[in-house]
Amino acid sequence: MNTVDRRRWLSGAAASLLLPAAARARGTPMYDYLFLDLDAVPAGPALTARLKAEAAAIAAGGGEVLGAFTSQLGWHARQAAILLRWSGATSARESVVAALGGQRDRLTPTARPGASDRPRPGGIYVHRWFVIDTPALDEFVALSTEGWKDFEARFDTNIFGLFTAAQTEADLKAGQTRLLLLTRYGDHGVWETSRDPSTAAMAAFMRRQKLTRDTWAASTLLAPPP
Structure with missing residues (x-):
């Protein structure tokens, strides 16, 4: 295993986290992640109908639907998620989110995505949540970005975004931060192959795992625009 300079990780992570904060002061994008239980199987048609109904309000409010995701593995067939970006x-924003419904997380980007990035079509999207000790955030992001270099070069993958979720009262009390990682894989076979423990990427991710209190994931399909 290669030796990695911890100070380099931390300085890189600090820069990646401070840049979004500075940009927000200039009106950088904000994000909402809505997890919906649509009570309809499959969820796709109901999700499309809901987005169509709110399309005008989203556009008028300076928002855009970055992704609408339906279940493959890990969610019920009636469940779905929407990722919104606001300029x-x-x-x-608040009225649109209320109309769309679902469980909401306000998200802040870390090293990714950029202000104009959009999810690539095709493949599958894995939504992986992490719960970590809040003081470990800088190191967690640095280890992630370190691993992505080899990960994306080696496999048919793309990291769309790594976001922190706004802390709830329970998060603050527990001293924890939740993060959402959105990764595109060519297919489920690529997802399995990418877990090869011998890669440089996995070496970084295994060290990241040591900072993780809890994690869970689901694979989804990116729905076509409504």
């Missing part, structure tokens, strides 16, 4: 503070 700054807007009064429409």
Whole structure:
């Protein structure tokens, strides 16, 4: 296993986290992740109908639907998720989120995505949540970005985003931070193959795992635009 300079990790992570904060002051994008239980099987048609109904309000409020995701593995067939991006503070944001419904997490990007990035079509999208000790955040992000270099070069994968979720009262009390990692894989076979423990990517991810209190994942399909 290669020796990695911990100070380099931390300085790189600090830069990646400070940049979004500075950009937010200039009106950088904000994100909402909505997890929905649509009570309809399959979820796709109901999800499309809900997005169509709110399309005008989303656009008028400076928002865009970055992704609508339906279940493959790990969610019920009636469950789905929506990722929204807003181009700054807007009064429409709250009313749109309320109309779309679901369990909401306000997200802040870390090293990714960039302000204009969009999910690539095709393949599968794995939604992986992590729970970590809040003081470990900088190191967690640094280890992630270190591993992505080899990971994306070696496999048919793309890291769309690694976000922190706004802390709840329970998070604050427990001293923890939740993160959402959105990764595109060519297919489920690539997802399995990418777990090869001998790669440089996995060496970084295994060290990241030591910082993790809990984690869970589901694979999804990116639905076509409504």
